[in-house]
Amino acid sequence: MVALMGFAVLAQDTGNALSGNHLYRAYCLVCHGVTGNAPGPLAVRLKLYPADLSSQHYQAKTAAELADIIAGYRKSGESNMPNWGMVLPRQDQLDIAAYVTSLTRNDLKFRGNTRRGRAIFKSACVACHGEFGKGRGLLAHMMRIAMVDFTATNDMNKISDERLMNTVRHGKGDFMPAWSGILNDNQVADVAAYVRMLAR
Ligand code: HEC
Ligand code: HEC
Structure with missing residues (x-):
C-alpha cells in the first residue's frame, strides 16, 4: 500500500491495488500470468489466448472503466474469459482493476x-x-x-x-x-x- 502511494491516491475512490493483487492471484493469474502479459498455467489449455493486461490498451483505462470490462465481459459462445460480474462484488472488481492498471505503471512492490x-x-x-x-x-x-x-x-x-x-x-x-x-x-x-x- 505504502509503496503505491502515488497510485493509491489516484485510485482511492475506485479500488485498492493491494487487495486487488490478492484477488488477481486467486482469480486471474492462472490464465493471465503473474505479470498479466504471459500465459498462466491454465492458458495453454485454452482455445483463445488471454488478453495482454499489461498492454497500453488496458493500462490507459481508469480502474472504473477496466472494472466494467472485467464485470461485463461477454463474448458469444467461444470466449474463455469467465464472466466476473456474476462472481465478484463490485468492490473486488475495482480492486482487481486497480491492480491490473498498476501492472506496468508501478509494479515494483509486487516484483x-x-x-x-x-x-x-x-x-x-x-x-x-x-x-x-x-x-x-x-x-x-x-x-x-x-x-x-x-x-x-x-x-x-x-x-x-x-x-x-x-x-x-x-x-x-x-x-x-x-x-x-x-x-x-x-x-x-x-x-x-x-x-x-x-x-x-
Ligand atoms: C479461464 C481463464 C481466464 C481467467 C481465470 C481470467 N481470464 Fe481474462 N481472459 C481470458 C481469455 C482467454 C481472454 C481473451 C478473450 C476471450 O477468451 O474471450 C481474456 C480476456 C480478458 C480481458 C480483455 C477483455 C476485453 O474485452 O478487452 C480482460 C480485461 C481480462 N481478461 C481480465 C481478467 C481478470 C481481471 C481476471 C480475474 C478476475 C481474468 N481475466 C480471469 C481468460 C481468463
Ligand atoms: C556513498 C554514498 C551512497 C551510497 C552507499 C548509496 N547512495 Fe544512493 N545516493 C547518494 C547520493 C549522494 C545521491 C544523490 C545523487 C544526486 O542527486 O546527484 C543518491 C541518490 C539516490 C537515489 C535517488 C535517485 C534519483 O533519481 O534522484 C536513490 C533512489 C538511491 N540513491 C538509492 C540508493 C540505494 C538503494 C543504495 C544502496 C543499494 C544507495 N543509494 C547507496 C549516495 C549514496
Whole structure:
C-alpha cells in the first residue's frame, strides 16, 4: 500500500491495488500470468489466448472503466474469459482493476521482496541514506549535497520505478555508487521495493 502511494491516491475512490493483487492471484493469474502479459498455467489449455493486461490498451483505462470490462465481459459462445460480474462484488472488481492498471505503471512492490531488500539496504545504502532513508547517513553530511529523503512521499512519487532501479544499477552524480555487478537484477528490485516502502 505504502509503496503505491502515488497510485493509491489516484485510485482511492475506485479500488485498492493491494487487495486487488490478492484477488488477481486467486482469480486471474492462472490464465493471465503473474505479470498479466504471459500465459498462466491454465492458458495453454485454452482455445483463445488471454488478453495482454499489461498492454497500453488496458493500462490507459481508469480502474472504473477496466472494472466494467472485467464485470461485463461477454463474448458469444467461444470466449474463455469467465464472466466476473456474476462472481465478484463490485468492490473486488475495482480492486482487481486497480491492480491490473498498476501492472506496468508501478509494479515494483509486487516484483521486489521488501524483506530481502531491507537486508540489502542495511548493508549497502545506510552509510549515506541513513537507517531510515531520510538521507542522514554517516557519510551524508560530508558530501554536502541535498540528499533525497526516501520517506518524502511527494518527492519519491516523482521517481519512476525504472529510474529508481537504474539509479541503483548505474549510480548517480559524484557520490552514489553503481551496484550492477554486485547486486543482481532481483536484488536491485528487492532494495528498490524496500526504498519505496519507506515513503509513507
Ligand atoms: C479461464 C481463464 C481466464 C481467467 C481465470 C481470467 N481470464 Fe481474462 N481472459 C481470458 C481469455 C482467454 C481472454 C481473451 C478473450 C476471450 O477468451 O474471450 C481474456 C480476456 C480478458 C480481458 C480483455 C477483455 C476485453 O474485452 O478487452 C480482460 C480485461 C481480462 N481478461 C481480465 C481478467 C481478470 C481481471 C481476471 C480475474 C478476475 C481474468 N481475466 C480471469 C481468460 C481468463
Ligand atoms: C556513498 C554514498 C551512497 C551510497 C552507499 C548509496 N547512495 Fe544512493 N545516493 C547518494 C547520493 C549522494 C545521491 C544523490 C545523487 C544526486 O542527486 O546527484 C543518491 C541518490 C539516490 C537515489 C535517488 C535517485 C534519483 O533519481 O534522484 C536513490 C533512489 C538511491 N540513491 C538509492 C540508493 C540505494 C538503494 C543504495 C544502496 C543499494 C544507495 N543509494 C547507496 C549516495 C549514496
